[in-house]
Amino acid sequence: MAGEKTEKPVLLSGGNPQIAKGYGDGPVQAYIAAMPGWKSDIGQRLDALIERAVPDVHKAVKWNSPFYGIEGDGWFLGYHCFAKYIKLTFFRGTSLDPVPPVASKTPETRYFHINEGDDMDEALLTEWIRQASRLPGERL
Numbered sequence: 001m002a003g004e005k006t007e008k009p010v011l012l013s014g015g016n017p018q019i020a021k022g023y024g025d026g027p028v029q030a031y032i033a034a035m036p037g038w039k040s041d042i043g044q045r046l047d048a049l050i051e052r053a054v055p056d057v058h059k060a061v062k063w064n065s066p067f068y069g070i071e072g073d074g075w076f077l078g079y080h081c082f083a084k085y086i087k088l089t090f091f092r093g094t095s096l097d098p099v100p101p102v103a104s105k106t107p108e109t110r111y112f113h114i115n116e117g118d119d120m121d122e123a124l125l126t127e128w129i130r131q132a133s134r135l136p137g138e139r140l
Contacts, residue, residue: 009034012064016081019061027061038116039081046079046088049122053129062140074137077129088112088125091138096131 009030010018017034019027032043043066050057050068060067060075069075078089093100093110102111112128114120 011036014082015039016064018064021060021062023058023060025059028059028066031061031064031066035081035086039086042086042114042120043079045120045122046086046125049126050077050129053126054133057133067140068133069137070133074139076132076135076137085113085115088114090128090132092132092135095135096128100128 011034012018015036017031017036019031019034021027028047032040032047034040035043047066054068054070056070058069058071060069065078065080067075067078069077074091076091078091080087080089087102088100088111089104090096090100090110090112092108093104094108096110100110100112102113104111112125
């Protein structure tokens, strides 16, 4: 309605948007829209890459992070904003070829960081997304 103020989501430490838990494209798009600065453009590109690579992908926002998965099979990918980068989480990352570069405390999980100004290798990201979507998902 005219005159109503739309509240912007709160940015948590590191600039991660605080978005209510929800399932479907809507909460993920709200998260992407609230990503600060250059990160929102990357979020849009990532979301489009994931949808092209996995047309039947299911989406949710949990713990203030978007998750992507296969219905009935869990989540294969999530991401989160930090002050200087976006962290992509591949829950079965050690099974990907090549293995994403950043190790985790969780044995199978691997990370990939995207910094401002990075030249995103969309072919490599798409291949990781396709591979990850075929592996058993994480139940979170």
